[in-house]
Amino acid sequence: MSKYRADTVKEHLRNGVLLRNPVLVQAIGLFPVVAVATSLTSALLFAVVSAVILIIMETLTNLVLKHFPTWLRVGFYAIFSFAVIIPFIFLCEKFFAEKLSPAAVFLPILSVNALISYRCERIAVGSSLKNSFWDAVTTSLGYGAVLLIVGFIRELLGKGSVFGYSIPNFPTVSGLLMPFGGFVILGFMAAALRWGTSRRYNYEATETAVDHIREEELEEKNGLKNLFGIAKTSKTSERPTNDTKNNGSKKKASPVKSGKKAENETKAKLAAEKKQSETQKREARAAADKAAAERQTAQKAERQKAEAERAAKIKADKEAAARLAEKKRRDEKLAAEKADKLKKAEAERKLAEERKRAEAAKLEKERKQAEAEKRKAEQKAEKEKAKKQKKSSFFSAKPPASKADSKPVSKPSVSANSFFNENDLDYDSAWENYESRKAKKNHKEGPKS
């Protein structure tokens, strides 16, 4: 049951209205919903009365009735519920006789509503006053909400009216006013609630009536054991008295002495025995009472122990949750720091790369600039050289240079871009080769022509 434990009002509200809705999930207290909630007015009346009874009964059970044995308690639920209902019946008869008379007929049946005995026995007996009060309030809210929704749908579709005010030309389905209509609407509402809670919460968190029955079977077994335990002790406590009675009767039958004296003696003896048996009875009763008181105190201690355990568990859970949250926070912080570091490193690396790239570009630029300057200087030097040569040739009036000599001078670009050195060219040998190849060719072509 830990998953349905409710400590705050919000949790109580969630349990009472959604996860443990008395009608749609636990299928308790179906009669008013199916048979009586055929209009919004009657549904409202039943919702209010049920809420008042449930709140009063759970509080009363928690305060007083839980000290009574189970078999007696269940009877008290019905009696006290009826006592609460009586004023409502008189109120209905006096003030709303016309409007509420059809529904008010069924009001006394609420005293034996399974919802009241179930919630009282399950929650109010074993938990604190605050818990049982909030449970009663939220359960009443859940129950009332279902009653009102069913009443509204049935009145609208079955009678074509809302709160008694009829809607003209509204198509009606009179079958919905019958109990089967109530069951059909309840079925669809339960399915919708289950679908909604399975989407919002964990699917397993929704509690079914079957789970309750299983859990209650175990509880009932224990309860029955306790009940039999009481019976056993009472028997044992009564035993000595029975024995004494038997002994007394035996002795009663045995007097044989005759005469008045003997009679008096026997009378005195009998009186003494009776007295003794009475004292024994009293002692046995006292012992039984003591045992019962002990049992009650033991039960109380157990309950307190369970309560303490529960509180400790809640505390431990909270601590564990806090620890987990702290750990999570720390982990998140570490992860954030790590991510920051990584980001910084990445940025630095990028910056270094950019710087490197800029330096390389700068160096390249400088190299290119140097090369260009060098080339310019060379060209300048060559031009100056050529100028000088021209000047010298003009003033010296020397005969012009041979073809081989003039070539490299006339084509400075070739010398600058050529793969070989200008001085390595042997123009004379080349010319000779050319001449010889031409002669050979002519020699070859001669006979043909």
Add this chain to the structure above:
Amino acid sequence: MSGTTTNEIKKLDFAQQKRSYYIDMMIMLIAPTVMACYFYGSRVITMIVTSAATALLCDLIGGYMSTRQLHFPMGGWYTVFTGIVIALMLPASAPLWLAPLGSIFAIIVAKLPFGPTEKLPFVPAAAGMAFLCICWPELVFTYPVPDPGTAVIPFGDDAFASGTSLAAMLKVSNSLTPNKLSLFSMMRGDFAGPMGATSMLVMFGTALYMLVRHADLFLSSAGFVAACSMCAVLFPRIMTGRKMSLMMEISAGSLVFVSLFLLPSPSRIHKPVTQQLAYGLTAGVLCMLLRYFGFYEEGACFAILLANAVWPVAEIVFKRTENRDEEFVLNANATVARTKKDPKNISRNKKGGAEHE
């Protein structure tokens, strides 16, 4: 098929049986539809088409909402069948919205929440029809007089003239006089009643078809009609004799139609013969009880729903007895096997017994 297990073979077999059941049911519906068209004209077709289309639409939307897929599974035929059956059980003068409303209830309340067709606890068509009977009894039980060749006047029209159905006559213990209706007219279905369920000849033909195609399912229908007949003969509601009581009870309302089309549902395909017969008999007795003591003149749909509700408990009893028989047979086999293995045991026992004697 070498890799298939026995379960898979069983499943395949069941799927085939289901498929043949759907096809046969649709074929069987042709005859009553034709007869209804002959008596009441084209309005019947309109009613049937709207009802079947609404049922199919509801099924498709419901299927899409639950599985997020638009598909037309084999159960779709059952949906169409449900829509047609609801329309055929209504009077021809019923408003056109009545049959679709019954189909919507049948599909949304009695079919979709319960999963596949073979696991449906209640027959959807019976649920839809019961819903209509409860909500609009005046529309469901007011029948027009059949007049071939003339158009049916809808209910509520000034010119509408209602006929007296056999079920209504039986309800007030009125007997049928020979002057009013001939036997041939009775067999042909020429009297006021549900538009597809009055013709006994057609019902007889469909019953024969069912007997040939699905003899096991026919047993439940036969049991239903037999129980009703027995009740009609033993406890007649009219004073003109048991024979007339039998004739009127069987022809009245939609008793035979319900026994042929609603009683053998897909959930009853694999059931043993004894269970089929017992189911039919139970439903028949319930139907007659509802006719005798019920509020409405026709209680066949309610009887089927009651039988559906009661039957799971009866099945438990059947299973227990079967298990007991099986246990008995197993124990007997085990003792026989033991004695075969150790024949001395018996001789010793015999000797011991003799000595003791």
